Amino acid sequence: MRIGYYPGCSLHATSREFDESLRATAVALDVELAEIDDWSCCGATSGHATSHLLSVALPARNLALAEEQGMQEVLAPCAACYNRLASASHSLREDAGLEIKIKEILARPFANTVRVRNVMELYRSLIPQITEKSAGRLKGMKVACYYGCLLVRPPGVLAFDDAEQPTSMDEICRATGATSVDWNLKVECCGGAFSLSRTASVIRLGRAILEDARKAGAEALIVACPMCHSNLDFRQSAMTQSGETPMPVLFLSELVGMGLGLSARDMGMKRHFVNTGPIEKRATETAAQVAAEAAAKAAKAAETAAKATAQAGTAPAGKGVA
Amino acid sequence: MARIGVFVCHCGENIGRTVDCARVANELRDLPGVAHSVDYKYMCSDPGQSIVKQAIREKNLDGVIVAACSPHMHEKTFRRAVASEGLNPFLAEMANIREHCSWIHEDREKATDKAIEVCRSIVEKVKHNVPLETIRIPVTKRALVIGAGIAGIQAALDIADGGVEVVVVEKDPSIGGHMSQLSETFPTLDCSQCILTPRMVELYQHPNVKLITYAEVEEVSGYIGNFKVKIRQKARSVDADKCNGCGACAKACPNKKVPSEFDTGLGTRTAIYVPFPQAVPNIPVIDRAACALFRGRAKGLKKEACAKCREACSREAIDYDQQDTFIMQDIGAIVVATGYQLYSIGKDQPAGLTGYGEYGYGTIPDVIDGMQFERLASASGPTGGRIVRPSDGKEPKRIVFLQCIGSRDPAKGIEYCSKICCMYVAKHTMLYKHKVHDGQATVFYMDIRAAGKGYEEFTRRAIEEDGARYIRGRVSRLYRDGEVIKVQAFDTLSGEPILMDADMVVLATAMRPQPGIQLLAQTLSASYDQHGFFNEAHPKLRPVETNTAGIFLAGACQSPRDIPDSVAMASATAAKVLGMFSKDQLEREPTVARVDVSLCAGCFHCERVCPYGAITHLEIRDRKGNLVKVVADVNPGVCQGCGTCQATCPSKSVELSGFTDEQIYAAINALVL
Numbered sequence: 002m003r004i005g006y007y008p009g010c011s012l013h014a015t016s017r018e019f020d021e022s023l024r025a026t027a028v029a030l031d032v033e034l035a036e037i038d039d040w041s042c043c044g045a046t047s048g049h050a051t052s053h054l055l056s057v058a059l060p061a062r063n064l065a066l067a068e069e070q071g072m073q074e075v076l077a078p079c080a081a082c083y084n085r086l087a088s089a090s091h092s093l094r095e096d097a098g099l100e101i102k103i104k105e106i107l108a109r110p111f112a113n114t115v116r117v118r119n120v121m122e123l124y125r126s127l128i129p130q131i132t133e134k135s136a137g138r139l140k141g142m143k144v145a146c147y148y149g150c151l152l153v154r155p156p157g158v159l160a161f162d163d164a165e166q167p168t169s170m171d172e173i174c175r176a177t178g179a180t181s182v183d184w185n186l187k188v189e190c191c192g193g194a195f196s197l198s199r200t201a202s203v204i205r206l207g208r209a210i211l212e213d214a215r216k217a218g219a220e221a222l223i224v225a226c227p228m229c230h231s232n233l234d235f236r237q238s239a240m241t242q243s244g245e246t247p248m249p250v251l252f253l254s255e256l257v258g259m260g261l262g263l264s265a266r267d268m269g270m271k272r273h274f275v276n277t278g279p280i281e282k283r284a285t286e287t288a289a290q291v292a293a294e295a296a297a298k299a300a301k302a303a304e305t306a307a308k309a310t311a312q313a314g315t316a317p318a319g320k321g322v323a
Numbered sequence: 324m325a326r327i328g329v330f331v332c333h334c335g336e337n338i339g340r341t342v343d344c345a346r347v348a349n350e351l352r353d354l355p356g357v358a359h360s361v362d363y364k365y366m367c368s369d370p371g372q373s374i375v376k377q378a379i380r381e382k383n384l385d386g387v388i389v390a391a392c393s394p395h396m397h398e399k400t401f402r403r404a405v406a407s408e409g410l411n412p413f414l415a416e417m418a419n420i421r422e423h424c425s426w427i428h429e430d431r432e433k434a435t436d437k438a439i440e441v442c443r444s445i446v447e448k449v450k451h452n453v454p455l456e457t458i459r460i461p462v463t464k465r466a467l468v469i470g471a472g473i474a475g476i477q478a479a480l481d482i483a484d485g486g487v488e489v490v491v492v493e494k495d496p497s498i499g500g501h502m503s504q505l506s507e508t509f510p511t512l513d514c515s516q517c518i519l520t521p522r523m524v525e526l527y528q529h530p531n532v533k534l535i536t537y538a539e540v541e542e543v544s545g546y547i548g549n550f551k552v553k554i555r556q557k558a559r560s561v562d563a564d565k566c567n568g569c570g571a572c573a574k575a576c577p578n579k580k581v582p583s584e585f586d587t588g589l590g591t592r593t594a595i596y597v598p599f600p601q602a603v604p605n606i607p608v609i610d611r612a613a614c615a616l617f618r619g620r621a622k623g624l625k626k627e628a629c630a631k632c633r634e635a636c637s638r639e640a641i642d643y644d645q646q647d648t649f650i651m652q653d654i655g656a657i658v659v660a661t662g663y664q665l666y667s668i669g670k671d672q673p674a675g676l677t678g679y680g681e682y683g684y685g686t687i688p689d690v691i692d693g694m695q696f697e698r699l700a701s702a703s704g705p706t707g708g709r710i711v712r713p714s715d716g717k718e719p720k721r722i723v724f725l726q727c728i729g730s731r732d733p734a735k736g737i738e739y740c741s742k743i744c745c746m747y748v749a750k751h752t753m754l755y756k757h758k759v760h761d762g763q764a765t766v767f768y769m770d771i772r773a774a775g776k777g778y779e780e781f782t783r784r785a786i787e788e789d790g791a792r793y794i795r796g797r798v799s800r801l802y803r804d805g806e807v808i809k810v811q812a813f814d815t816l817s818g819e820p821i822l823m824d825a826d827m828v829v830l831a832t833a834m835r836p837q838p839g840i841q842l843l844a845q846t847l848s849a850s851y852d853q854h855g856f857f858n859e860a861h862p863k864l865r866p867v868e869t870n871t872a873g874i875f876l877a878g879a880c881q882s883p884r885d886i887p888d889s890v891a892m893a894s895a896t897a898a899k900v901l902g903m904f905s906k907d908q909l910e911r912e913p914t915v916a917r918v919d920v921s922l923c924a925g926c927f928h929c930e931r932v933c934p935y936g937a938i939t940h941l942e943i944r945d946r947k948g949n950l951v952k953v954v955a956d957v958n959p960g961v962c963q964g965c966g967t968c969q970a971t972c973p974s975k976s977v978e979l980s981g982f983t984d985e986q987i988y989a990a991i992n993a994l995v996l
């Protein structure tokens with residue numbers, strides 16, 4: 002499977018581990034990520050706060066490039082990029098006037114045919130492969146899937162999951178053997194881009210999210226948005242009280258990678274602020290346990306099979322005696 | 324030569340400002356066939372009509388044109404005036420120089436020219452008008468009421484008291500509708516059952532009423548005054564003639580765990596059951612989906628898996644082999660009173676609506692809807708009137724009500740206001756305070772809409788006397804934190820986010836039409852709006868009629884309504900039905916289609932396009948009785964005079980009286996030649 006790839010600025014900078022883990026899992030799952038040549042900013046945050054036209058023109062340029070380069074689908078892992086690309090494509094479909102204007106600005110052919118995909122959509126379509134390849138490696142690990150505000154909204158534009166009670170990330174986590182806990186703040190806001198301008202709010206919101214996940218018994222928080230990740234990981238020390246165990250915040254691709262048995266180093270997990278050592282260790286433990294269980298089961302199966310053949314060998318003789 | 328009178332109306336300033344009415348009258352006067360032409364300020368006024376009448380008398384007119392407003396407005400007025408002078412009313416026509424001219428133009432000169440043309444065209448048409456006679460059709464003086472909630476009951480009683488027979492068809496085992504489930508009712512807080520039950524009994528015992536419960540209307544044919552209705556009587560599995568309502572069967576039934584519809588799932592019932600103690604009729608039905616015997620039969624068991632109810636019945640009334648039966652009725656008028664249902668906010672969403680995952684209804688047990696609160700507050704409810712949490716039976720000390728759940732929310736598919744929720748939420752806060760004295764009720768609202776007699780006072784009382792706390796704003800999420808429900812919201816007046824704890828949350832969900840109502844509407848050829856509510860014929864002037872003659876509306880099937888509104892509408896409908904039945908024959912406008920049987924080739928294109936099903940087949944036979952041909956025929960009782968058949972007919976053998984090709988071409992020629 003080949004899919005266009007739009008990493009966006011985050012995945013080349015603050016969230017490099019997202020990019021690295023995603024690429025690592027893609028190799029393991031036979032997916033070829035074809036990076037759009039000459040991609041540019043998606044217009045998130047400052048772009049779309051400045052002008053509506055700009056907020057559509059910037060993503061449209063990238064979609065036009067993808068089209069030019071023969072891509073039918075483009076994966077945009079960052080939630081903000083995904084949101085911008087998908088929303089722009091949607092606005093252009095709905096608003097013929099805008100489409101004319103954008104085509105003028107782009108000055109290149111553009112038919113708006115490319116489908117924008119998000120990581121959850123990609124992995125969801127690969128659940129059978131993930132299930133098979135991970136063989137339940139993370140069985141027993143409890144994770145809380147955190148979608149945040151952007152990943153599944155606005156409804157109507159991003160229609161791949163329920164905006165209020167999304168489940169796709171949970172399904173993917175379960176495919177690795179992990180348990181996704183039932184918790185309350187799945188789609189709450191983490192403070193997003195206010196990390197620098199209103200840090201106190203971000204800390205208050207983040208604390209509530211971490212607390213609820215902890216209460217639900219989660220060992221790690223799973224995210225698919227660089228912004229959520231940076232808020233909850235980078236600022237976590239300010240969100241936790243002394244004595245509380247830190248909560249590792251993993252990208253979905255990292256969890257899938259751990260499920261597939263990829264090494265933490267190949268996935269760039271050393272870049273996290275919250276130490277991921279313990280959760281990596283936990284993954285090795287669950288994997289060992291699952292392997293041991295599988296071995297025991299296989300041994301038992303072999304034993305019963307042996308017994309059966311042995312019995313098959315003796316039974317007719319016994320009958321003969323009687 | 325025709326002797327036509329032209330009467331040009333100024334409509335005060337409405338026409339006079341843009342059209343020079345005197346010039347119109349002057350120019351028309353010179354037209355061949357016009358014997359008289361004048362203008363006047365208000366032609367529809369008494370003196371105005373006298374001018375018309377006087378001219379008919381003195382000038383011996385044989386045709387009349389009133390150049391004024393739309394025929395929808397005053398055609399009837401002038402035709403009546405003309406008829407009073409002995410002239411056939413269909414020789415009078417309106418020339419619309421208001422809606423089609425003065426209201427939409429600015430240039431006085433040009434508008435006047437156009438008005439003259441419009442009048443000329445109608446003059447040419449009237450030259451070809453012929454006298455038409457009012458059609459009279461017989462009427463069966465028996466009404467059918469579909470649905471027996473408070474609206475249906477009231478309509479049926481009023482009609483029956485008027486001395487006319489009424490057939491009432493109710494789909495449920497008992498009559499009463501939603502009102503029977505309510506605890507106490509705003510704005511007076513009188514007990515719902517106490518005021519409803521006497522009416523239910525009255526209906527049951529009324530000599531003019533034939534009550535058919537557990538039944539549905541299957542087919543309707545015919546037309547106003549002459550409907551033929553097929554009713555499916557669903558199998559009760561109980562012989563209604565033998566049963567005396569002793570209740571021994573339900574006591575004997577081993578399956579006591581079926582969620583009770585009447586108690587909105589908060590209580591249970593048996594598989595053979597009467598929905599509630601005061602049910603009318605007090606005859607049980609077997610819920611075959613829940614009954615062990617029928618479940619066994621479905622699985623192919625030869626033996627009866629259970630027969631406890633039959634054993635317990637001393638009157639041999641239980642009949643496991645009862646089948647659905649059909650009842651045919653001749654009906655003159657039909658009243659639809661099928662009421663509403665509440666928006667299901669749980670997991671199963673109706674098509675096109677997304678529901679409210681953020682409120683956890685169906686997953687958080689102490690998040691309930693308004694009707695469930697009614698059952699909890701009702702003395703006859705599953706808790707005997709104690710307001711307690713479904714999860715643990717504890718009394719909630721902090722209760723939160725959310726208004727407009729589903730209503731006024733285009734993002735979730737319903738943009739209309741459900742109208743009654745503001746009032747019943749205020750009522751709920753009072754009922755709560757009257758039972759839980761140390762409790763605190765909080766209401767999240769968008770606006771408080773309390774328009775109605777005593778309504779504003781009622782909501783003020785909830786706030787001022789019973790201490791309900793009203794917060795303007797929406798709740799974004801409800802979630803469980805141990806035993807409490809966290810309510811995350813935004814106060815739009817103070818601009819502050821809110822996070823509060825609640826023990827129980829009540830959602831005031833939108834009112835929607837009954838499921839499957841579109842099918843009934845199609846059976847009745849009545850129209851409904853995009854939400855499925857029945858359409859009235861005119862929102863202001865004909866609010867209880869439908870566009871299909873002889874079909875009337877009452878209650879919440881037309882739009883969200885409370886009890887006072889539903890009852891008022893029901894009485895209005897009854898008056899309409901009784902008015903219709905006050906004559907032995909119905910009069911219809913003669914502007915209906917007619918077939919020229921000598922020309923008709925029997926292709927029946929007209930039958931295929933007729934939206935009212937007015938075309939029938941007529942066999943033409945020679946004197947010996949041999950079939951010559953089959954031609955189309957129009958049932959004048961059903962025809963609404965739309966003219967679609969005329970436009971479709973390839974041989975021009977069907978024509979609409981009053982709008983014949985000859986008339987229309989004459990009018991067009993006057994404009995273009």
Ligand SMILES: Cc1cc2nc3c(=O)[nH]c(=O)nc-3n(C[C@H](O)[C@H](O)[C@H](O)COP(=O)(O)OP(=O)(O)OC[C@H]3O[C@@H](n4cnc5c(N)ncnc54)[C@H](O)[C@@H]3O)c2cc1C
Nearest residue numbers: 470472473474494500501508509662663693878879885886
């Ligand atoms: C929580 C809540 C509280 C309320 N409190 C108040 C209050 O305090 N005061 C007040 O004035 N109003 C109140 N109301 C409003 C009140 O319930 C309605 O105004 C009233 O019930 C409308 O009556 P209806 O007869 O039109 O409809 P319904 O009560 O819905 O009755 C319709 C009947 O038609 C039957 N039916 C439906 N379809 C068919 C069919 N196809 N064939 C045959 N039969 C059919 C149904 O079974 C039902 O019996 C409240 C509503 C709610 C939801």
